[in-house]
Amino acid sequence: MNEELVTETVGGSGVRPVPMKKAEAARRAKPFGSSRLLRALPPVAAFAVFVGGWELVCRLSGIKPYLLPKPSDIVRAAAENASNLWVSVYTTISEAVLGFLLSIVLGVGFAIALASSKLIERSVYPYAIIMQTIPIVAIAPIIVIWFGAGINAIVIIAFLIGFFPMLSNTLIGLNSTDHNMKNLFHLYNASPMQTMFRLRIPAALPYVVAGLKISCTLAVIGAIVGEYIAGIGGGKGGLGYAITVSAARLQTAYLFACGLSASLLGIAFYLLVNAFSKWMLSSWHESEMNASEG
Amino acid sequence: MTVAAEAKEWVKMERLSKVYPNGTVAVQDVNLTIREGEFLCFVGPSGCGKSTIFKMITGLSGPTEGTLEVMGTSPKQARKQSDTAFVFQDHTLLPWSSVIDNVSLPLALRGVSRKARKEEAERALELVGLKDYTKAMPRQLSGGMKMRASIARALVSKPKLLLMDEPFGALDEITRQTLQLELLELWRRDPRMTVLFVTHNVFEAVFLSTRVAVMTPRPGKVAAMIDVPVPFPRDETFRTTPEFGDIVRSVSEALKH
Numbered sequence: 001m002n003e004e005l006v007t008e009t010v011g012g013s014g015v016r017p018v019p020m021k022k023a024e025a026a027r028r029a030k031p032f033g034s035s036r037l038l039r040a041l042p043p044v045a046a047f048a049v050f051v052g053g054w055e056l057v058c059r060l061s062g063i064k065p066y067l068l069p070k071p072s073d074i075v076r077a078a079a080e081n082a083s084n085l086w087v088s089v090y091t092t093i094s095e096a097v098l099g100f101l102l103s104i105v106l107g108v109g110f111a112i113a114l115a116s117s118k119l120i121e122r123s124v125y126p127y128a129i130i131m132q133t134i135p136i137v138a139i140a141p142i143i144v145i146w147f148g149a150g151i152n153a154i155v156i157i158a159f160l161i162g163f164f165p166m167l168s169n170t171l172i173g174l175n176s177t178d179h180n181m182k183n184l185f186h187l188y189n190a191s192p193m194q195t196m197f198r199l200r201i202p203a204a205l206p207y208v209v210a211g212l213k214i215s216c217t218l219a220v221i222g223a224i225v226g227e228y229i230a231g232i233g234g235g236k237g238g239l240g241y242a243i244t245v246s247a248a249r250l251q252t253a254y255l256f257a258c259g260l261s262a263s264l265l266g267i268a269f270y271l272l273v274n275a276f277s278k279w280m281l282s283s284w285h286e287s288e289m290n291a292s293e294g
Numbered sequence: 295m296t297v298a299a300e301a302k303e304w305v306k307m308e309r310l311s312k313v314y315p316n317g318t319v320a321v322q323d324v325n326l327t328i329r330e331g332e333f334l335c336f337v338g339p340s341g342c343g344k345s346t347i348f349k350m351i352t353g354l355s356g357p358t359e360g361t362l363e364v365m366g367t368s369p370k371q372a373r374k375q376s377d378t379a380f381v382f383q384d385h386t387l388l389p390w391s392s393v394i395d396n397v398s399l400p401l402a403l404r405g406v407s408r409k410a411r412k413e414e415a416e417r418a419l420e421l422v423g424l425k426d427y428t429k430a431m432p433r434q435l436s437g438g439m440k441m442r443a444s445i446a447r448a449l450v451s452k453p454k455l456l457l458m459d460e461p462f463g464a465l466d467e468i469t470r471q472t473l474q475l476e477l478l479e480l481w482r483r484d485p486r487m488t489v490l491f492v493t494h495n496v497f498e499a500v501f502l503s504t505r506v507a508v509m510t511p512r513p514g515k516v517a518a519m520i521d522v523p524v525p526f527p528r529d530e531t532f533r534t535t536p537e538f539g540d541i542v543r544s545v546s547e548a549l550k551h
Contacts, residue, residue, distance in 0.1 A: 184380065
């Protein structure tokens, strides 16, 4: 009966019925599973229509492939240069991850230092805000002069772009601890260290996670921007380098492949951080609770 | 179960006044001695200075005039000795910690060993009837259970002075009455524990306490001290006795001044 039900739902939506094992059919037939499948259908269909339409328009109108490549051209370009593309993606991943980790460690670390002393916060924080408004592209050449073209400068650029969201989010979190809770800790003679590690930091976690979500995609952007500016001299260039080269050579299809890889990278980063935040907060914080309770 | 006259003077206020920098007189000329083992309720409308008196007893703010002694020493010093415990209207449980970790928090802050902490926390949770919920997270508990956990956290350090600031104010009437009975039971188990209880509910004050301090606002003053000479244990039937009605009436009268 389950099998029938599933075939019916899937077949009814205009997709070729897929034969399923009984166990899987039973699993998918659960109201939750099937509703998720149904919910995934419209965006998938829209994607198919979009890509199909693009291919069709390109074929019929005869647009030059260096102006707008067909989706099939992009896939072919990616497949032909798979090893190069992989090296680029891998390089960019390692730079972005390094920069992101640095921005977490230093962002959270500085925030804790600022939050422990009102004096430090008052004297340093205004400058942190001012520094945040300097566009990263404007200071990137200076970083290249200081640290040389190559991975060092790129990691620092990826770090800088993710650092301030981490710092300001964590600091806001550390400073918005519930007043009653702080009183409680004070009344039970908690030391500033105890209050920091047992109360303020755990209470700031939702803010830290919000910072992570911003910084992780910024780190990918930072790494690519860094490669634009500093990657030319490096041995194995990342995606940013590959993009500048293929743009200069009018290899538009490969340019598209690189751009798509970059955005997939950003999405993957975001999903990873999102999964991490669910795991961290699902037991207690509102923001991640509904998903786990269903 | 009345408190003997020779019992130790646990909290002593003499001409206690508090004027805030903006000129508001929160508390004026309060003379009050609370003895060991008493259950004393401060009752009054909002703005009558009962919370200010509480803050001064906990040492969170100092008086502008007069003297205040807690357990024979200054409020701050008394708090440092860890013989005082607190329960607020807000349960203030840490949402990321399990019930047992929340209850053992005061001990953890004092550096008590993990094993001793667990034993004491389990004892306190048993007292409030939550021993099956040690691993639960606060959000899984009802309002009444959260308050029980909050009370367990206060009792975990076996306090000599328990300060409660409108603890049942946010609960529904039925839960509130159940918790009142449970609180009285907890207090009777430890005849040396002194409870100071702030409320704006006259019925609650009369039902719980050995003495009621009636406070009136602007400036905050103790308008009357009313004894509740009804022996313990008290149960639900006390609420319907004529005696209860009489005391409630005299407290309400005093509130009108």
